[in-house]
Amino acid sequence: xxxxxxxxxxxxxxxxxxxxxxxxxxxxxxxxxxxxxxxxxxxxxxxxxxxxxxxxxxxxxxxxxxxxxxxxxxxxxxxxxxxxxxxxxxxxxxxxxxxxxxxxxxxxxxxxxxxxxxxxxxxxxxxxxxxxxxxxxxxxxxxxxxxxxxxxxxxxxxxxxxxxxxxxxxxxxxxxxxxxxxxxxxxxxxx
Amino acid sequence: xxxxxxxxxxxxxxxxxxxxxxxxxxxxxxxxxxxxxxxxxxxxxxxxxxxxxxxxxxxxxxxxxxxxxxxxxxxxxxxxxxxxxxxxxxxxxxxxxxxxxxxxxxxxxxxxxxxxxxxxxxxxxxxxxxxxxxxxxxxxxxxxxxxxxxxxxxxxxxxxxxxxxxxxxxxxxxxxxxxxxxxxxxxxxxxxxxxxxxxxxxxxxxxxxxxxxxxxxxxxxxxxxxxxxxxxxxxxxxxxxxxxxxxxxxxxxxxxxxxxxxxxxxxxxxxxxxxxxxxxxxxxxxxxxxxxxxxxxxxxxxxxxxxxxxxxxxxxxxxxxxxxxxxxxxxxxxxxxxxxxxxxxxxxxxxxxxxxxxxxxxxxxxxxxxxxxxxxxxxxxxxxxxxxxxxxxxxxxxxxxxxxxxxxxxxxxxxxxxxxxxxxxxxxxxxxxxxxxxxxxxxxxxxxxxxxxxxxxxxxxxxxxxxxxxxxxxxx
Numbered sequence: 135x136x137x138x139x140x141x142x143x144x145x146x147x148x149x150x151x152x153x154x155x156x157x158x159x160x161x162x163x164x165x166x167x168x169x170x171x172x173x174x175x176x177x178x179x180x181x182x183x184x185x186x187x188x189x190x191x192x193x194x195x196x197x198x199x200x201x202x203x204x205x206x207x208x209x210x211x212x213x214x215x216x217x218x219x220x221x222x223x224x225x226x227x228x229x230x231x232x233x234x235x236x237x238x239x240x241x242x243x244x245x246x247x248x249x250x251x252x253x254x255x256x257x258x259x260x261x262x263x264x265x266x267x268x269x270x271x272x273x274x275x276x277x278x279x280x281x282x283x284x285x286x287x288x289x290x291x292x293x294x295x296x297x298x299x300x301x302x303x304x305x306x307x308x309x310x311x312x313x314x315x316x317x318x319x320x321x322x323x324x325x
Numbered sequence: 326x327x328x329x330x331x332x333x334x335x336x337x338x339x340x341x342x343x344x345x346x347x348x349x350x351x352x353x354x355x356x357x358x359x360x361x362x363x364x365x366x367x368x369x370x371x372x373x374x375x376x377x378x379x380x381x382x383x384x385x386x387x388x389x390x391x392x393x394x395x396x397x398x399x400x401x402x403x404x405x406x407x408x409x410x411x412x413x414x415x416x417x418x419x420x421x422x423x424x425x426x427x428x429x430x431x432x433x434x435x436x437x438x439x440x441x442x443x444x445x446x447x448x449x450x451x452x453x454x455x456x457x458x459x460x461x462x463x464x465x466x467x468x469x470x471x472x473x474x475x476x477x478x479x480x481x482x483x484x485x486x487x488x489x490x491x492x493x494x495x496x497x498x499x500x501x502x503x504x505x506x507x508x509x510x511x512x513x514x515x516x517x518x519x520x521x522x523x524x525x526x527x528x529x530x531x532x533x534x535x536x537x538x539x540x541x542x543x544x545x546x547x548x549x550x551x552x553x554x555x556x557x558x559x560x561x562x563x564x565x566x567x568x569x570x571x572x573x574x575x576x577x578x579x580x581x582x583x584x585x586x587x588x589x590x591x592x593x594x595x596x597x598x599x600x601x602x603x604x605x606x607x608x609x610x611x612x613x614x615x616x617x618x619x620x621x622x623x624x625x626x627x628x629x630x631x632x633x634x635x636x637x638x639x640x641x642x643x644x645x646x647x648x649x650x651x652x653x654x655x656x657x658x659x660x661x662x663x664x665x666x667x668x669x670x671x672x673x674x675x676x677x678x679x680x681x682x683x684x685x686x687x688x689x690x691x692x693x694x695x696x697x698x699x700x701x702x703x704x705x706x707x708x709x710x711x712x713x714x715x716x717x718x719x720x721x722x723x724x725x726x727x728x729x730x731x732x733x734x735x736x737x738x739x740x741x742x743x744x745x746x747x748x749x750x751x752x753x754x755x756x757x758x759x760x761x762x763x764x765x766x767x768x769x770x771x772x773x774x775x776x777x778x779x780x781x782x783x784x785x786x787x788x789x790x791x792x793x794x795x796x797x798x799x800x801x
Contacts, residue, residue: 255731
């Protein structure tokens, strides 16, 4: 499985539901894009505190690789051994968003796009890689994610994934999110 | 009626500045090689006046360039010929401080350091510390996602903002918080360079002041040994509060200027600051000393005075270099740190090629380079040569997987370099994001994101898999 295969599935689809390793949502009538097969570490540089992985990589696998170098994720994710980094990204949490450095995505028109990078400081272009944390698979296929890691000694207790913030969104915010959906997925493929 | 007349009529007279002489102080920001006077400058004193300016400018289709203190280094606050500058420096109140939650609510024109001063009585401070912190405003910091010397440990502006209020070009108020469900709109606003909305209020995160700070200085015979030492420190599980590196030219300039006590005979100098609780800092200090075994000189500051004096050299590196040349041009690329020695070597080759001197100061911990190219604007063609050299440095950064700007922003300055870092499709996404917020292109238009036309003309493009850039554009 490579990124061009995913791209082809997006190009062929009318509607696509992206699922990670752990999806409990599945609509029978919709074609699914199974990201669990797109997994593995692309780059890990402990001395840079940076890791890049494919979105289907399990959190447990990432944590065990980090542990060998005395490092940890600077965010917490739901306590499920199957959870993938892509799933955690799409659900989102403030700390996970803080840790993200860059993404490679496929938009609704099948374009492979890179935003952010593998460096701590990067203010070129809008911060799309942090914008899409919490996008629930509805804006683009998140294929690869670069994020910051921490030495064990600096780990804190983090808010569990998904803050229970149920206050209704303002009408303006709904309009902006709809506008951004149209930018990345104008045909409404991702459901 | 012209927009200047309309604004003068609608707002108290002293808030609207116009005319050649009066608008001159606003003709540039920290990047003074670009200058342009606006139609008018408005300095509102409250949110309602900002709303009026937005409404009137929108009615007259007049672009708005929002400005904080004008200390930006990329021309982000450079006025446009047909624009109004909206200066928010009068909105300079700290509205409230919550020492328990460790947050403060501030107006956009509050200076960065004024926040730390205001909360100091509670043993707290605001962490991001761009070098302009005595002057730059927090609104500008959010707009640029500013950095500083402590980012590796304490993060950028985006990591230290709890929520913001913005006004859209339609005059609607949008409140964005860290804890919001859904998309990261607050993160999107950080670093959006005044193109998406006007920031009217900011809630910042405050940190407890560290109990102790210890500084260790090390000099190296080889640049590569210094770069390796930095990697070794971080790989050993230590995150220094500050980790700064200077090359030989910068060391000499800083020492001549500040008499900080730097060794003059080394190729690279490292300043490593550790902060936190006493016992942890002492442990880390011991560990770092061992990891600096390749250094030719090591010095630990034993008093607060000595610590500040060693920092003074680094902090005055820019003016120190400024003394050696009529003009200098500061770059802001970032790279994965493992390429530091290679990139520095290539910069030195380029320096010889262009026959322009360059001093290198780095926020080495986070791979942020600030090469300072020395030039003389009075020598014909030297600005162009300097810009060409700068562009090559930024390409070098992108080619090793880094970025054209770590903390200064794109503004007007790095539009061409953006074409090198992003594909046309990615740049198009940026334009469409702008259109979601500002379809009439009235907020700081033309900054931060280059037109595809510009990139195509430039030719020096991103070539992906050997494909011709911009196949969609006709070529003649």
